[in-house]
Amino acid sequence: MLAFLLALVLSAVTSTVARPQSYAVWAADSAIARGQGNGLDANGKAIVSYEHGELQWGLQQLYDLTGNKSYFSYIQKGIDNIVFPNGTVHGSYNVADFVLDPLRTGPTFLYLYEKTGGVKYKVAADIFRGQLNSHPRTAQGQFWHKLKYPNQGWLDGIYMGEIFYAQYTQIFEPNNLTAWSDVTSQYTLMFQNTIQNATAPNNTGLMYHGYDFSHKASWASPDRGHSPEVWDRALGWYSMALVDMLAIMPASNAGHSSILKILQTLFPKIVAAADPTTGAWWLVITQPGRAKNYFESSGTSMFVYSLLKAVRLGYIADADGSIVAAAKKAFEYITANWVVSNADMTMGWLNTVVVGSLDTTGDFNYYVSQPTDLNDLKGLAAFLLASIEYEKL
Template sequence: MILLGIILLLWVCSIRAAGARPPSYAAWAADSAIARGQGNGLDSNGQPTVSYEHGEFQWALRLLYERTGNKTYYDYIQKGVDNVLLPNGTVGGGYSAVQFQLDPLRVGPSYTATKEIKYKTAADEFRAQLDIHSRTAQGQFWHKIQYPNQGWLDGIYMGEVFYAAYTQMFQSHNQSAWDDITLQFTLMFNNTIQTFATTNETYLGLLYHGYDYSHTAVWASPDRGHSPEIWDRALGWYSMALADTLSILPSTHPGHKSLLSILQTLAPRIAAAADPSSDVWWLVMTEPGRTLNYFESSGAAMFVYALLRGVRLGYIQDTSGVLVGAAKRAHQYMVDNWVVDHGNGTMDWTNTVLVGSLDGNGDFAYYVSQPDDLNDLKGVASFILASYEIEQLPVDY
């Protein structure tokens, strides 16, 4: 029996070494991150942390667990959640509602999977933040307290997926909550949609990184106060939030139709914005091919996930196969260029930009000056999600 196990192990290793496709890129990426101890509710010093990156990773593990039944993923999520909780069930890890940040709420969906009291206590604490969180005069949540009147695409993914998951689990008949969730998406769309191209940018009809309702930020445009560039990961966050929230928001609520319309508008434009020579997307999408611009991995993976999930769940019609074809080609580029076999049963993931912010000028020079990061969890989790959807495609698609 031991000899048979050794033979099978050597056979798997020889296939991997020969460049054959592994049975599941999603599982390989997830297992690799788990082996590195990523996304477990602890920071690099072993201290509890409330991290949106961990929330995204836990969402990916949850989908894998539901598909495979592999309890390793469920147990890892639970361990990560428990590492952050205090004994009385409240949220530790430095979290405080009065910090008024949307980012921490992305771990919230991990606390809404069960009505067990200690997890509901934590979910209630996150939900209570939304009742006091600062808003623009139109009703958009501020991204953070230090950015008054600013809405960022990132914040939709951080706040609204949790908002929807909580409402579904605990307040499914709360129509005002569903209305508010819809409002967050529509305000962001209306205030950031590119309606024309300025001198240096390409028209894509997609969404700028964010906007300042007060028009006081140095980067705020004269018309709606939007930022000057379309950054791939910000658009990726918003696109994934659309696909995920549509699977939660009741189809009978008018907001479902509103979000469908937005996703159906953006999806073909995202596919069309891929670079024709590589089939993936530029970091700064509004300035393709400009010196120092490059193909960035987290945003690309997010687009693949959102496109395929939207098609698979029937939110986007793709009778011609354009969207699925674009997503498949992009995924192939990913595995050919950004997946690195580490040689020990794990893989590395490359080309994920470390950060993107509207703290400064929000211009091209800012985005391309940010370093990329090996095995950045924002990229790894997004690749798991993209691969999860690729692996849901019919074999003859």
């Protein structure tokens, strides 16, 4: 670990004149050099973005490892672009929209409050926490992903909302058993309503992108209302949410064992779903090798992060080393195929699908028709996280 930290620090110091030895530092410095994840959109207007929150989560870890204050400054600058001095959250955020995605920046509010004591960050966090008090739910209690998608729960939403929910509870309401139970319920309801069963076509034992509890969506299955396919990034969001939650929720809480059981059920199946030749994961995991399907970089990076962190923290046993071996194989494919060295020494990032939604058909043809993007932050931030875990090996 000491050698790892030293390498990161040295890499950070020299990153302006040479490619860093650390992929984590290289990814972070490249995103910063391009002004990504700074609380502003392409036109320089404030925006509350889950992608920015994802990058900030990685920068927090990198700052804590290296002590490089430029990472902390960038995090703070990004949040100051969306939080007024009085704590009001602006930049496209409207609580009345009832969307879970913006809440992904909430963990950064909490991080800055703990680091600086700045009252405005606490006020901003209170605003987000207040949204959860009135956020619409299914009859079972699952948060709707968005107000405009009634009764729909998406795997994405667990990563967007529950990490913030749990961190807020841990910091300000650690004895609020109702809140901890609610957090746990979000995970278990999503799992129960989207897990593939033994009779499912193309059964992987993994989780569909989402479900409609009202069964009104055109894609909703007759049994539980789930969507037709397992999409890699949705499952990636949920996987990262599992390992991150277990590091937040007290082990003494009954919910911890419930979430741990889900992780231990899913992660061996995630490993089994990797392509045996490349080690990467298909965009549509339920249709491996089908024409137009491809290996996708954001989901693959999310799985590497989740698997390695789960093993490192002891959430899943890896006596024979097969889980770490699978993650290493995937990481090596990532760096060989999707990492590009640019002339200005920044890192280019390839093959992240721009979007995946359940607002249309949610079928195979929908997912494979979506474009991929260069330097897409959803994938680059996931690679930063994966690199941190890989380099800890």
